Amino acid sequence: MTLPTESIGSIPRPPALLEGIEQFRLGKLSQAKLDALYEDALKDTIARLEATGSPVISDGEQTKSSFATYPLLNLTNIAADGVTIPFEDGHTRQLPKLTAGPFKYGIHAGAYVKAAKRYAHKPIKEAVISASALSLLYPAEGVPGYSREAFITDLIQETVADIRGCFEAGAYHVQIDFTEGRLSVKLDPSKKLLQDFIDLNNRVLSHFTIEERKRIGVHTCPGGDHDSTHSADVDYADLIPDLFKLDATNFYMQLASEKNPEQVLGIIKNHLKPGQRIYVGVIDVINPDVEEPEQVRDRILQAADYIPVAQLGTTDDCGFSPFEDDTSTGRDTAFAKIKSRIIGTELASKILNC
Numbered sequence: 458m459t460l461p462t463e464s465i466g467s468i469p470r471p472p473a474l475l476e477g478i479e480q481f482r483l484g485k486l487s488q489a490k491l492d493a494l495y496e497d498a499l500k501d502t503i504a505r506l507e508a509t510g511s512p513v514i515s516d517g518e519q520t521k522s523s524f525a526t527y528p529l530l531n532l533t534n535i536a537a538d539g540v541t542i543p544f545e546d547g548h549t550r551q552l553p554k555l556t557a558g559p560f561k562y563g564i565h566a567g568a569y570v571k572a573a574k575r576y577a578h579k580p581i582k583e584a585v586i587s588a589s590a591l592s593l594l595y596p597a598e599g600v601p602g603y604s605r606e607a608f609i610t611d612l613i614q615e616t617v618a619d620i621r622g623c624f625e626a627g628a629y630h631v632q633i634d635f636t637e638g639r640l641s642v643k644l645d646p647s648k649k650l651l652q653d654f655i656d657l658n659n660r661v662l663s664h665f666t667i668e669e670r671k672r673i674g675v676h677t678c679p680g681g682d683h684d685s686t687h688s689a690d691v692d693y694a695d696l697i698p699d700l701f702k703l704d705a706t707n708f709y710m711q712l713a714s715e716k717n718p719e720q721v722l723g724i725i726k727n728h729l730k731p732g733q734r735i736y737v738g739v740i741d742v743i744n745p746d747v748e749e750p751e752q753v754r755d756r757i758l759q760a761a762d763y764i765p766v767a768q769l770g771t772t773d774d775c776g777f778s779p780f781e782d783d784t785s786t787g788r789d790t791a792f793a794k795i796k797s798r799i800i801g802t803e804l805a806s807k808i809l810n811c
């Protein structure tokens with residue numbers, strides 16, 4: 458046995474797929490040919506993830522437009538000019554906004570689990586987007602004939618269906634991406650927004666039994682896009698006490714790229730609740746250098762000084778390409794880093810006798 462270890466989600470898409478997506482948008486490639494490219498990417502990604510020795514695999518988000526926008530597939534009631542998220546290197550990502558109700562997902566994540574199961578030989582973990590992130594789709598000026606309350610009711614129903622569909626399709630674990638948690642403290646230092654986000658996500662989680670919640674986790678990070686972050690300057694101390702109020706069991710936490718990981722581990726130790734499991738980030742997805750397994754091992758041993766081994770796991774700091782067009786990290790680099798995490802986790806597990 459070893460410590461549990463899982464990746465976050467996204468793997469850089471193959472260049473042939475990115476080229477195909479571009480050609481499709483220009484009207485120069487048929488849907489059938491694009492679908493074939495998606496299928497090749499999915500199959501190859503799962504095979505390469507399994508080749509790393511990963512005990513749990515994912516679809517690498519090969520067929521998602523992004524970790525946050527996949528539910529908006531083919532929706533006609535959205536416009537491009539929603540909330541803008543600034544990153545530290547100066548680039549931005551803009552969310553769409555809702556133009557009419559009701560809000561229904563264009564696709565539920567269970568479809569990705571089903572597709573991955575056709576090729577997978579290992580348990581599958583699926584990442585889903587949080588209700589709190591999608592709550593940002595509702596514009597400040599409102600939507601005619603569709604109140605914010607009606608939107609939130611629909612949003613909760615859809616988020617619950619998204620998670621439940623993953624389990625029904627056979628997912629082993631489901632991870633709710635909550636990157637906006639840390640960002641919210643930057644947008645609203647009073648932390649009222651963070652509290653609202655946590656309350657909303659807990660309304661979603663209340664639809665699941667305790668047994669189901671043992672298989673549900675939450676991912677936190679300061680954002681990761683084009684090798685830049687949006688909220689790394691927010692002190693983890695301002696997030697962690699509230700983060701652990703989420704009624705999930707597993708917490709997938711960026712840590713390797715933190716300036717002072719020991720300080721963060723101390724905060725985790727002080728606020729960790731019984732039954733929670735912390736998957737510490739031991740791979741820095743922004744740094745292009747591939748970690749040595751011994752470096753990973755040492756990061757885990759350091760975490761074990763603060764977190765009981767029975768509540769410890771390992772992960773990467775973030776997905777490698779949360780947005781489909783992010784090519785800042787190569788595919789080979791991503792798989793090499795994941796392999797280092799697997800080997801480093803085995804090394805640490807031997808020392809920790811688990």
Ligand SMILES: [Zn+2]
Binds near residue numbers: 636677678680681775
């Ligand atoms: Zn992340």
